[in-house]
Amino acid sequence: MNAYPWQIPVWQRLQQAKADNHLHHALLFSGEDGCGNEEFLAALANSLLCLNPDSDGGACGQCRSCQVQAAKAHPDFMAVKLLEDKQSILIEQIRELNYFLGLSRSYSPRRLVIIQPAERMNVNAANSLLKSLEEPAPDTHILLLTAHPGLLLPTIRSRCQAVRLPLPTHQQALAWLQPQTLQHPIESLLETALGRPLIALALDATDTLSHRSQWLVHLTQCLQGQGNITEISAYWEKFDKVQLLDWQFTWLQTLLKQKANGKDAIITGELHHLHSLLKPRRLLSIYDKLLELKKLSTHPLNPRLFIESMLILWRT
Ligand SMILES: [Zn+2]
The missing domain is CATH 1.20.272 (Zinc Finger, Delta Prime; domain 3)
Incomplete structure (x- = not known):
């Protein structure tokens, strides 16, 4: 699965942009936690790295790129996230990223970077990223994910193309939860999770x-x-x-x-x-x-x- 049902229109739009060679080098994804947004970015990155994607653009899961990515050892991929016990993404991490962007591409058709939660970059880290956003490395896409786009520096936001990942409609969330084996009533789970289906599912396993x-x-x-x-x-x-x-x-x-x-x-x-x-x-x-x-x-x-x-x- 590449995308949850409520994400499919966004998935298709991005795959079309890739096919047209118009995919922006820096994409700022925003959306609420608990709606599968991290999974969406991972699937998108894998699909852009894949050597032999499916007809809907999804990663094949078989090729050299997919296998190395599954083993978390892809030379053309880098994930920047919070280090353990840290509240912010630090400048050292972005320097490491900038170094990575200076290297040449390996065997995938593109290089991919995921930064999340992007709003946690501290000011120094964010400023250090600006140059890479302004002067994009060839065949490279930087995907940023945030649940709070307003907390990012305006200079970062203005250099990225914004992509809104939607909250599912009530019907979409119900349809996704129904086939799961649940011990609690779906409506109560969804209401408690404020409409976010992955949180509803996680809640079902708790008291x-x-x-x-x-x-x-x-x-x-x-x-x-x-x-x-x-x-x-x-x-x-x-x-x-x-x-x-x-x-x-x-x-x-x-x-x-x-x-x-x-x-x-x-x-x-x-x-x-x-x-x-x-x-x-x-x-x-x-x-x-x-x-x-x-x-x-x-x-x-x-x-x-x-x-x-x-x-x-x-x-x-
Ligand atoms: Zn593949």
Whole structure:
């Protein structure tokens, strides 16, 4: 497989550009994490290195280039990524890249470089890359990948051709997840993963969804005047506070959106209780107060007290 279904139009466009000899020497790919973007760049690099690509442009998997690439020993390929324990891509790594670009090409038709996460290049590293972007080496393509294109230096962005890798539509994500063997409901997985199918799949292998359902049960209990706030806070004390907050934001946003659309009758499923118990004004008020709490979530507060202050918002 060269590309996920939602990436196929981009794949075809790039393969056409290659066939027309118009593929830009520096491509800046941007898109959300969890949508298969790293896999896309790897498949694209392999296809451009391959000596005998398929009819759709994909790497053959058999030739000398494909085999050496699979063994991570391709002389015409270089990947620049974060080194272990480092928060940035360093200038030394880009110097090494510039040296690589000065060498002559080996047996593949092109040389390929992948830099990701590109926004993590520190200023010195980014400046050091500029020259290679301005004066491209022959038969060489530099592929940059980022989930945050706005964080790149404008001078880097302006020297690259931007390629947007899309988030799949809900239907595409469902269609991709359906054949997988899942233990949780697809819709809940996708909602928790904010529509990103690879994250949804990874979530399925964890207990996250059952934690999420339990949290919803506890919030509903508070809203109904049931449940003991002290006990519930103790239950969640060791849990990630930001995660608990984010789940509440997702639910409140869904409810607010549905109320705004006037789709009162169609709320079924897990949010049914919240929907019937909360008036729009109350929804907004909880939302605003949670936003206030979010500002405090990175402070080293007593976790139990923090969770209590969330739960109190839900109690009438
Ligand atoms: Zn090949």
